[in-house]
Amino acid sequence: ALVLAPLPPPPGLTAPAQAVLLPSRAAARALPGVARTTPVLAVGQGTGEEARAAGFTQIDAADGDAASLVERAAATLDPKKGPLLLAVGRGYSLELSAQLRRRGFVVRRRVVYAARPADSLPPEAVAALQAGEIRAALFFSPRSASVTVALLRRAGLAETVGHVAAFALSERIAAALAGMPWGAIHATPAPDPMALLALLGPAPHTAATAIEQGAGER
Numbered sequence: 571a572l573v574l575a576p577l578p579p580p581p582g583l584t585a586p587a588q589a590v591l592l593p594s595r596a597a598a599r600a601l602p603g604v605a606r607t608t609p610v611l612a613v614g615q616g617t618g619e620e621a622r623a624a625g626f627t628q629i630d631a632a633d634g635d636a637a638s639l640v641e642r643a644a645a646t647l648d649p650k651k652g653p654l655l656l657a658v659g660r661g662y663s664l665e666l667s668a669q670l671r672r673r674g675f676v677v678r679r680r681v682v683y684a685a686r687p688a689d690s691l692p693p694e695a696v697a698a699l700q701a702g703e704i705r706a707a708l709f710f711s712p713r714s715a716s717v718t719v720a721l722l723r724r725a726g727l728a729e730t731v732g733h734v735a736a737f738a739l740s741e742r743i744a745a746a747l748a749g750m751p752w753g754a755i756h757a758t759p760a761p762d763p764m765a766l767l768a769l770l771g772p773a774p775h776t777a778a779t780a781i782e783q784g785a786g787e788r
Contacts, residue, residue, distance in 0.1 A: 571718040572685045572711075576600040577660070580680045587678065588652035593639060593666060595620040597657040600682035604655070611646070613639045616763045634761035635740070636666045640673065649674035660684040687717045691725060699730040706770060707731075709738045710763075715746035722750065739766050 574596045584603040592598050592612045598620035606625040612618035614634035621629050630646060632638040647654070653676040656667055660681045667679045691699075698704045709715040715738065722728055728750055735754045738744040744757035758765040 571688050571691070571721055572714045573688050574659075574683055574685050576683045577681060579603060580682065582678055583655070583657075583680050583682070585655075585678070586652065587655040589643075589647055589654055590621075590626075591639065591643065591654055591656045591670075592617050592621055593636060593656070593658060593663050596659060596683045596685070598624050598626075601657055608655075611639065611643055614762065634763070636663070636669075639666065640669045643670060643675070644673050647675070649676070652676075653678050655680060657682045685713070688721065691718075691721050691727075696725065696727065699727055699734075702730075702733055704734050706735045706737060708766060708770070709736060709743050709747065710766075711739070712743050712746045715743050719747060719750055737766055737769050739763065 576599065579602055583601070584605070586605075587608060589609040589611050590601070590604060592610060594613065595617045598610075598612070598617055601624065606627060608626070609628040610618070610621045610626045610630070612621055612629060612631045613636070615631050618629045618631040630642065632642040643654070654670060656663060656670070656677050656679045658667075658679060658681055660683070662685075663679065667677050670677045690696075695704070707718075709718070722731065731753070732751050733753050735756065736744075736747050736750075736752045738747060738755065738757045740761045741757045744755050747755055756769050758769060
């Protein structure tokens with residue numbers, strides 16, 4: 571439900587940094603020119619995997635949310651050893667940047683991608699909903715969950731989710747799904763994508779389908 575697009579490299583993106591902090595998978599894919607030997611601290615394992623796929627070689631990962639990212643940075647990085655590059659989406663991670671600065675870090679927050687709401691749901695998702703073929707939907711961020719709900723309502727598809735179980739990466743994301751007649755809403759106890767898959771359980775005979783994907787771990 572969100573369309574992600576990298577932006578032109580902002581000024582200062584490639585300046586030396588003690589570490590690159592990645593609060594989302596999309597940020598990991600939008601770092602042209604940044605030295606791949608720079609240590610990376612990712613918000614979670616999935617974002618760390620994206621960073622590895624992008625060529626970074628020194629990767630550590632927090633527990634899947636902004637609070638754990640701050641704590642991991644405070645535990646493993648030193649404010650005296652140079653600035654942090656915080657690569658973010660437009661409008662994201664302002665509070666994360668502020669929390670890191672309160673811990674004494676110099677933070678270069680750079681916007682490397684934009685996430686805009688999709689104009690409509692993918693035609694294949696609409697057809698599958700109307701045919702009753704979707705049994706599960708996975709949600710990874712509050713914003714994309716809210717956008718998906720709005721698109722379902724706009725398309726007159728609200729009643730089609732009665733047979734769909736919604737799986738959210740956090741309670742906050744689950745709250746963004748409220749007000750729709752989902753068959754059920756499940757939230758992970760921790761913002762870990764593997765915990766989300768564990769909630770989903772073994773694949774049923776009718777394949778589960780993700781009708782939305784967010785920008786990354788939240």
